Amino acid sequence: MVNKQIAQEDDINSRVGIYDRVITKQPPPYYIFEYLDEKFLYDTSACRFFCIDDPMFHFLELCRVYPIDRARNIFQKEGLFSFEIAESVENEVTILAKQGLFTVPNYSISTEQMERQLEQRYTAPWTKLELALSETCNLACKYCYCSTCRDMPNQGLMSETVARQAITWLFAMSGKNKNVSITFFGGEPLLNKSTLRFAIEYSQRLAKLHGKKVFYSMTTNGTMLDDEVIRFIKRYNFGLMVSLDGPPEIHNRQCPTRDGQDSFDAAAAGIKRLMARRRSVTVRCTMTHPVPRMLDLIHFFEDFGFTRIVLGRTVNPVNPSSVDCTAEDFQEIDRQEREEIIPWALNKLAIGETPKYFPYAKEFNTEPNVSPFKCGACRGTTTVGADGCLYPCHRFVGMRAWQIGNISDGPNYEKCKQFWRDYRSAIAGNCESCWLWAQCKGPCPWEIAQADGTFSKPQYCDLIEKHTIRSAYVNHERQKLSAVIPTKVSHKSQFVNCDDKKNVTKTNNN
Ligand code: SF4
Numbered sequence: 001m002v003n004k005q006i007a008q009e010d011d012i013n014s015r016v017g018i019y020d021r022v023i024t025k026q027p028p029p030y031y032i033f034e035y036l037d038e039k040f041l042y043d044t045s046a047c048r049f050f051c052i053d054d055p056m057f058h059f060l061e062l063c064r065v066y067p068i069d070r071a072r073n074i075f076q077k078e079g080l081f082s083f084e085i086a087e088s089v090e091n092e093v094t095i096l097a098k099q100g101l102f103t104v105p106n107y108s109i110s111t112e113q114m115e116r117q118l119e120q121r122y123t124a125p126w127t128k129l130e131l132a133l134s135e136t137c138n139l140a141c142k143y144c145y146c147s148t149c150r151d152m153p154n155q156g157l158m159s160e161t162v163a164r165q166a167i168t169w170l171f172a173m174s175g176k177n178k179n180v181s182i183t184f185f186g187g188e189p190l191l192n193k194s195t196l197r198f199a200i201e202y203s204q205r206l207a208k209l210h211g212k213k214v215f216y217s218m219t220t221n222g223t224m225l226d227d228e229v230i231r232f233i234k235r236y237n238f239g240l241m242v243s244l245d246g247p248p249e250i251h252n253r254q255c256p257t258r259d260g261q262d263s264f265d266a267a268a269a270g271i272k273r274l275m276a277r278r279r280s281v282t283v284r285c286t287m288t289h290p291v292p293r294m295l296d297l298i299h300f301f302e303d304f305g306f307t308r309i310v311l312g313r314t315v316n317p318v319n320p321s322s323v324d325c326t327a328e329d330f331q332e333i334d335r336q337e338r339e340e341i342i343p344w345a346l347n348k349l350a351i352g353e354t355p356k357y358f359p360y361a362k363e364f365n366t367e368p369n370v371s372p373f374k375c376g377a378c379r380g381t382t383t384v385g386a387d388g389c390l391y392p393c394h395r396f397v398g399m400r401a402w403q404i405g406n407i408s409d410g411p412n413y414e415k416c417k418q419f420w421r422d423y424r425s426a427i428a429g430n431c432e433s434c435w436l437w438a439q440c441k442g443p444c445p446w447e448i449a450q451a452d453g454t455f456s457k458p459q460y461c462d463l464i465e466k467h468t469i470r471s472a473y474v475n476h477e478r479q480k481l482s483a484v485i486p487t488k489v490s491h492k493s494q495f496v497n498c499d500d501k502k503n504v505t506k507t508n509n510n
Pocket residue numbers: 427430431432434435436437440441442443458460461462464465
């Protein structure tokens with residue numbers, strides 16, 4: 001739980017203004033930013049974004065530097081706004097202050113809280129497992145973390161014995177839960193169709209025996225999708241992600257076969273075969289340096305028939321290489337998002353269409369809960385390597401220092417707990433004082449993992465911040481659209497409530 005220091009009227013003056021003047025381990029009470037033609041306020045303890053107008057933005061800028069009385073004096077002396085506007089803004093900020101705008105949330109977590117949450121995490125039933133059916137692949141994608149991050153020998157294909165142990169363990173650990181989930185991963189999982197077939201049949205048998213339902217998901221490069229696999233996908237309604245990096249000139253360059261041949265035609269044929277039987281297919285495209293024009297990629301994937309488009313960027317925390325996105329690439333992605341993609345997405349929404357590429361947060365966290373866990377690592381995303389070794393998630397497979405046990409004994413809970421203790425120690429200095437914590441909840445553990453089994457500090461905060469700001473803007477624009485144009489998109493308007501503040505401010509200014 002977050003310990004709120006509720007701002008009392010008396011101490012607002014003494015507290016406001018310190019945030020930019022001293023290095024503090026506290027997060028700021030609020031954060032203001034501009035994006036395109038809008039200005040925003042984010043209240044860090046209420047976890048809410050507001051769209052605000054120029055006078056309010058300026059006054060809050062002053063409040064970041066000066067105590068509120070001093071800020072008020074400066075605001076009035078500057079004479080940038082009429083007396084009425086200045087007065088209404090000051091009044092509003094005073095009211096917001098009483099409601100906690102200057103409340104400083106506490107994102108630290110005590111050892112006792114940490115241990116309690118770890119205990120809960122590792123005594124609860126276990127319902128998800130990922131199986132690396134094949135640690136090898138028929139493609140040699142230039143950015144693949146499987147080849148660049150692992151330091152263990154490739155363990156090849158998973159045997160039925162290992163798959164059986166994994167599935168037996170999962171059912172045994174699932175307690176009274178009616179649902180279990182199994183994800184098939186690789187390398188390329190379809191290089192091991194016999195174990196895939198076995199895993200499905202065996203898990204179905206256990207499901208029948210124990211009265212449970214199994215949910216399957218899989219990530220594949222599409223080159224080996226045949227009728228039998230497509231039947232499985234259809235019959236059990238697999239969650240599915242297909243990797244394809246764009247049109248032939250990009251995909252073939254980034255993802256040649258192991259013997260250096262083009263792979264686009266085989267992937268496209270398999271995916272088209274799948275699309276003939278299943279309507280919803282998600283593509284994951286990995287962008288490498290130098291990043292291509294994203295809108296061209298999006299149009300290509302739309303024309304291909306994908307129903308959802310995910311564009312990832314290449315980073316490699318362990319062995320950086322020339323295909324990794326550079327700082328310039330990230331700037332270019334940001335420019336493209338701002339100038340091309342957001343206008344494209346908003347146009348789609350305006351005409352009642354759902355953009356197939358929509359990476360912006362559809363919901364913002366509304367509680368600043370301090371959880372020590374970023375994700376399912378060492379829990380729901382635990383991955384069984386082809387030889388039965390266990391890893392925090394599929395991205396760690398083959399990294400010796402990150403093993404967390406073996407499926408014959410189950411996960412080593414002490415290693416799992418230590419993973420999260422070490423993670424928290426590595427990020428606390430940065431994350432506990434970050435305005436974004438409630439939305440971000442820390443970096444992807446793999447992205448700060450090092451080969452020796454330790455974590456570095458968060459590395460991609462700038463990208464996370466830009467993404468969050470874009471999301472706030474897009475959701476604000478989406479709310480404006482939904483107010484006037486009925487669309488097919490379901491709007492969960494509780495998460496960003498930009499309009500509330502703007503309306504108040506504008507009303508007062510009129
Ligand atoms: S990872 Fe970076 S952006 Fe996210 S909460 Fe931590 S410091 Fe903030």
